[in-house]
Amino acid sequence: MRVDRRVARTRMALKHALFTLIIRKGYEAITVEDICAEANVGRSTFYLHFASKDALKLSGLEHLREQLAARQQEALASVAKGDGFSFGLALFEHAREHADLYQALIGGRGVGIALGGIRQILSDLVRTELEALADGGSGEVIACEVAVQYTVGAYVAVLTWWLERGAEPSPEQMNEMVRGLTARGIWAAG
Amino acid sequence: MRVDRRVARTRMALKHALFTLIIRKGYEAITVEDICAEANVGRSTFYLHFASKDALKLSGLEHLREQLAARQQEALASVAKGDGFSFGLALFEHAREHADLYQALIGGRGVGIALGGIRQILSDLVRTELEALADGGSGEVIACEVAVQYTVGAYVAVLTWWLERGAEPSPEQMNEMVRGLTARGIWAAG
Amino acid sequence: MRVDRRVARTRMALKHALFTLIIRKGYEAITVEDICAEANVGRSTFYLHFASKDALKLSGLEHLREQLAARQQEALASVAKGDGFSFGLALFEHAREHADLYQALIGGRGVGIALGGIRQILSDLVRTELEALADGGSGEVIACEVAVQYTVGAYVAVLTWWLERGAEPSPEQMNEMVRGLTARGIWAAG
Amino acid sequence: MRVDRRVARTRMALKHALFTLIIRKGYEAITVEDICAEANVGRSTFYLHFASKDALKLSGLEHLREQLAARQQEALASVAKGDGFSFGLALFEHAREHADLYQALIGGRGVGIALGGIRQILSDLVRTELEALADGGSGEVIACEVAVQYTVGAYVAVLTWWLERGAEPSPEQMNEMVRGLTARGIWAAG
DNA sequence: TCCTAAGCGAGACGGTACGTCTTGTCTTCCA
DNA sequence: TGGAAGACAAGACGTACCGTCTCGCTTAGGA
Numbered sequence: 001m002r003v004d005r006r007v008a009r010t011r012m013a014l015k016h017a018l019f020t021l022i023i024r025k026g027y028e029a030i031t032v033e034d035i036c037a038e039a040n041v042g043r044s045t046f047y048l049h050f051a052s053k054d055a056l057k058l059s060g061l062e063h064l065r066e067q068l069a070a071r072q073q074e075a076l077a078s079v080a081k082g083d084g085f086s087f088g089l090a091l092f093e094h095a096r097e098h099a100d101l102y103q104a105l106i107g108g109r110g111v112g113i114a115l116g117g118i119r120q121i122l123s124d125l126v127r128t129e130l131e132a133l134a135d136g137g138s139g140e141v142i143a144c145e146v147a148v149q150y151t152v153g154a155y156v157a158v159l160t161w162w163l164e165r166g167a168e169p170s171p172e173q174m175n176e177m178v179r180g181l182t183a184r185g186i187w188a189a190g
Numbered sequence: 191m192r193v194d195r196r197v198a199r200t201r202m203a204l205k206h207a208l209f210t211l212i213i214r215k216g217y218e219a220i221t222v223e224d225i226c227a228e229a230n231v232g233r234s235t236f237y238l239h240f241a242s243k244d245a246l247k248l249s250g251l252e253h254l255r256e257q258l259a260a261r262q263q264e265a266l267a268s269v270a271k272g273d274g275f276s277f278g279l280a281l282f283e284h285a286r287e288h289a290d291l292y293q294a295l296i297g298g299r300g301v302g303i304a305l306g307g308i309r310q311i312l313s314d315l316v317r318t319e320l321e322a323l324a325d326g327g328s329g330e331v332i333a334c335e336v337a338v339q340y341t342v343g344a345y346v347a348v349l350t351w352w353l354e355r356g357a358e359p360s361p362e363q364m365n366e367m368v369r370g371l372t373a374r375g376i377w378a379a380g
Numbered sequence: 381m382r383v384d385r386r387v388a389r390t391r392m393a394l395k396h397a398l399f400t401l402i403i404r405k406g407y408e409a410i411t412v413e414d415i416c417a418e419a420n421v422g423r424s425t426f427y428l429h430f431a432s433k434d435a436l437k438l439s440g441l442e443h444l445r446e447q448l449a450a451r452q453q454e455a456l457a458s459v460a461k462g463d464g465f466s467f468g469l470a471l472f473e474h475a476r477e478h479a480d481l482y483q484a485l486i487g488g489r490g491v492g493i494a495l496g497g498i499r500q501i502l503s504d505l506v507r508t509e510l511e512a513l514a515d516g517g518s519g520e521v522i523a524c525e526v527a528v529q530y531t532v533g534a535y536v537a538v539l540t541w542w543l544e545r546g547a548e549p550s551p552e553q554m555n556e557m558v559r560g561l562t563a564r565g566i567w568a569a570g
Numbered sequence: 571m572r573v574d575r576r577v578a579r580t581r582m583a584l585k586h587a588l589f590t591l592i593i594r595k596g597y598e599a600i601t602v603e604d605i606c607a608e609a610n611v612g613r614s615t616f617y618l619h620f621a622s623k624d625a626l627k628l629s630g631l632e633h634l635r636e637q638l639a640a641r642q643q644e645a646l647a648s649v650a651k652g653d654g655f656s657f658g659l660a661l662f663e664h665a666r667e668h669a670d671l672y673q674a675l676i677g678g679r680g681v682g683i684a685l686g687g688i689r690q691i692l693s694d695l696v697r698t699e700l701e702a703l704a705d706g707g708s709g710e711v712i713a714c715e716v717a718v719q720y721t722v723g724a725y726v727a728v729l730t731w732w733l734e735r736g737a738e739p740s741p742e743q744m745n746e747m748v749r750g751l752t753a754r755g756i757w758a759a760g
Numbered sequence: 761t762c763c764t765a766a767g768c769g770a771g772a773c774g775g776t777a778c779g780t781c782t783t784g785t786c787t788t789c790c791a
Numbered sequence: 792t793g794g795a796a797g798a799c800a801a802g803a804c805g806t807a808c809c810g811t812c813t814c815g816c817t818t819a820g821g822a
Contacts, residue, residue: 006767006819031808042769047810133377142359146367147376149351150344157343158336169332177336185375186337187323196787196798221777232800237779386772386813411803422774427805510756522739526747527756529731530724537723538716549712557716565755566700566717576793601782612795617784 011049013039015060018053022104027057064101065117068094072125085151087125088179092171095159103163115156122152151182201239203229205250208243212294217247251307254291258284259311275341277315278369282361285349293353296346305346312342341372391429393419395440398433402484407437441497444481448474449501467505468535468559472551475539483543486536495536502532531562581619583609585630588623592674597627634671635687638664642695657695658725658749662741665729673733685726692722721752 017038021030032053036043050056075090095102106115126148158178162168169177207228211220222243226233240246258281265280285292296305316338348368352358359367397418401410412433416423430436448471455470475482486495506528538558542548549557587608591600602623606613620626641664642657665672675685696718728748732738739747 010767032810033808036769040769042771043810044770044812045768048767052810130376143367145351146348146364147371149347150368150371151376153347153350154340154344156347157339160343161335161339174336177333178340181337181340181375183375183377185371185373186320186341187373200798222779223777232802233779234781234801235799238798242779390772412805413803416774424775424806424808425773428772432805523747525731526728526744527751529727530748530751531756533727533730534720534724536727537719540723541715541719554716557713558720561717561720561755563755565751565753566721567753580794602784603782612797614784614786614796615794618794622784 007049010039010041010045011059013041014046014049014056015063017041018056018060019101019104023100026104061105061117064098064105065121068118069121072121085126085129085179085182087122088155088175089171091122091155091159092162092174095163096167096171099163099167106160106163119152119156122155123148126151154178154182197239200229200231200235201249203231204236204239204246205253207231208246208250209291209294213290216294248307251295254288254295255307255311258308262311262315275316275319275369275372277312278345278365279361281312281345281349282352282364285353286357286361289353289357292349296350296353309342309346312345313338316341344368344372387429390419390421390425391439393421394426394429394436395443397421398436398440399481399484403480406484438497441485444478444485445497445501448498452501452505465506465509465531465559465562467502468555469551471502471535471539472542472554475543476547476551479543479547482539486540486543499532499536502535503528506531534558534562577619580609580611580615581629583611584616584619584626585633587611588626588630589671589674593670596674631675631687634668634675635691638688639691642691655696655699655721655749655752657692658745659741661692661725661729662732662744665733666737666741669733669737689722689726692725693718696721724748724752 014035017035018030021034021038030053032046033043035041035053035056036046046056050059071094072087072090075087106118127144130144130147155178158174162174204225207225208220211224211228220243222236223233225231225243225246226236236246240249261284262277262280265276296308317334320334320337345368348364352364394415397415398410401414401418410433412426413423415421415433415436416426426436430439451474452467452470455467486498507524510524510527535558538554542554584605587605588600591604591608600623602616603613605611605623605626606616616626620629642660644660697714700714700717725748728744732744
């Protein structure tokens with residue numbers, strides 16, 4: 001029992017060290033030795049718990065991923081339906097709250113380390129909303145999937161750009177702009 | 191003079207070797223030595239021309255970039271203006287023609303090696319078209335840039351997805367779908 | 381504790397490999413990689429213990445040096461003082477015993493790799509004996525040093541020549557001849 | 571003819587550059603490229619004339635060697651016979667005159683590059699004088715050769731030491747001291 | 761309370777790749 | 792045609808990380 005806690009503490013220290021270092025100098029530049037030094041852990045101990053730097057990263061991202069997913073579930077529930085997607089605001093707000101980490105994982109130095117995870121979450125959300133809309137069930141599976149990819153790509157790109165320029169216009173403004181583009185198209189919005 | 195040609199041949203061999211190897215086993219797994227072996231070039235010669243594997247990659251992308259830019263210039267000229275962007279068809283066609291390379295550079299193994307480059311090219315094109323539209327010059331610089339990021343992200347995401355599923359619906363069809371989403375919004379198009 | 385032994389074994393293996401290779405193909409022609417292959421040691425491990433081929437050589441000579449010094453200490457104690465230096469016999473005998481190594485280090489291929497070291501040892505011995513002689517301490521420091529250099533140079537030159545011609549006249553005979561020259565001068569001895 | 575002169579000039583420039591660089595930073599540290607830069611000569615031109623750095627060195631030493639041999643021939647002729655060898659003074663004087671070069675070639679940095687050559691010359695001189703002495707022809711060839719090696723080694727060692735300490739006691743004094751040691755032995759001289 | 765299995769730090773080790781440096785060959789151009 | 796320029800292959804260098812391993816120390820949980 002107690003031993004388990006010791007193990008957990010070591011793993012936590014490693015995950016935390018990784019994020020700290022990602023923010024400090026970017027994912028690629030980090031070595032296993034750096035992480036161990038930061039976490040005050042022996043290098044052999046590292047390999048006792050994780051097979052590689054990448055394994056540690058994935059394990060760490062899982063946590064972030066869950067947080068974001070939960071956040072957006074609740075957003076989905078509480079927000080009144082308008083035209084456009086309901087998760088937008090939650091996404092921008094969550095990103096701004098954890099700006100450091102997002103910037104490290106998505107923009108700037110750690111270009112897109114966590115993008116895969118975020119895309120996955122968003123894809124599921126978008127697909128759900130879109131299918132609910134076209135419920136009658138047009139056979140147009142491909143068209144739907146194109147729309148999903150299209151939307152997710154657009155949101156993520158905007159999010160990345162926004163983080164890189166310092167999360168500047170407020171989440172509300174960002175959400176409004178993007179919702180306009182999504183719902184009525186570029187020409188109408190521009 | 192003749193020397194220049196020798197140099198050019200060596201560089202070409204290296205670029206070509208890199209692409210071959212990217213397709214064969216993915217960018218990260220490639221070693222400078224691998225490239226030299228594939229290109230029949232001494233390792234010191236490699237460093238005579240390029241500072242690193244990354245420098246070679248960038249130099250190689252430059253070539254691709256020019257090709258794509260030229261292609262879209264001509265598309266821009268010949269295609270009648272409709273609603274939506276004019277580069278779409280050229281993009282999908284170019285990607286299908288060089289499917290191997292695109293897949294190596296964007297999807298699958300070499301996740302997003304070249305995305306930066308392609309994004310840059312598309313951004314410029316989109317920005318130009320968008321500015322031409324809002325010519326009077328509304329002060330809405332931010333809104334415009336959001337639209338650029340939005341559009342480019344969307345196109346690239348769809349392109350990636352399309353390449354990963356085998357470039358299946360024809361470029362014309364893809365272009366049509368994406369143009370619809372872009373011009374009239376998700377709800378209208380869905 | 382055990383680790384120390386492991387380290388010692390590795391270092392020994394490297395030193396031994398170096399001497400083996402010096403005999404086999406001469407010092408200059410040896411590569412760090414050669415040494416590692418001969419010693420069954422990784423190249424990075426080599427650099428963990430020694431900064432360069434030269435550092436390894438010096439470390440190896442230190443060992444030889446100690447052996448020789450000890451040998452001459454005991455000779456100094458046991459041999460009755462006559463005219464001439466007391467270390468002569470020990471030197472020639474030691475050289476003959478380790479003929480391979482001496483030849484590799486001094487004559488033939490590895491011209492004078494270890495000469496510096498050997499000169500140093502002999503210089504100290506000669507200087508001691510000479511100072512003991514002129515104990516009262518004549519101010520003639522220069523003359524004394526000239527005598528030291530003279531004697532050491534002479535002994536080393538004869539030693540080298542002797543090794544190159546196969547260590548042929550016996551150490552006793554060699555010692556006798558050189559002692560004569562040293563003590564009574566060329567004209568008397570010749 | 572004119573071409574020959576051009577060739578000779580190039581070779582001279584290379585030899586000269588080598589000596590300059592030996593004095594400046596020692597033989598081992600010099601690269602072929604250094605030499606060419608110093609001589610204002612293309613690297614490929616270097617290889618047109620000499621197979622390697624070593625070949626150039628040998629070619630250069632030949633010149634020095636001849637000079638020294640000539641000098642000592644004349645010394646041999648003019649000096650009145652006393653006890654001890656007649657070449658001593660000439661050796662020390664020649665060394666002091668070309669102190670830079672001697673120091674580069676023998677002492678300090680370029681430890682003993684040219685020693686072989688000098689030893690050879692001295693050996694011949696010593697052997698000649700010694701054989702003249704024991705003309706009757708005792709069969710003691712070995713003893714004689716030992717004396718030769720002994721003497722040459724001693725002279726060269728003293729010469730080296732003298733050069734390293736700045737050629738300080740005058741050639742005359744040096745000659746006197748060494749002649750004493752040679753003729754009457756250490757004990758008498760000390 | 762001791763003692764025994766675990767987690768852990770330390771660090772040696774064999775590898776692999778890096779980017780640099782020097783060598784010697786070869787080809788092309790210029791005077 | 793001799794020499795300058797410099798591309799090129801070869802291969803050693805010393806450094807940086809990697810992942811594996813063996814070693815003792817410490818420390819908590821069951822006897």
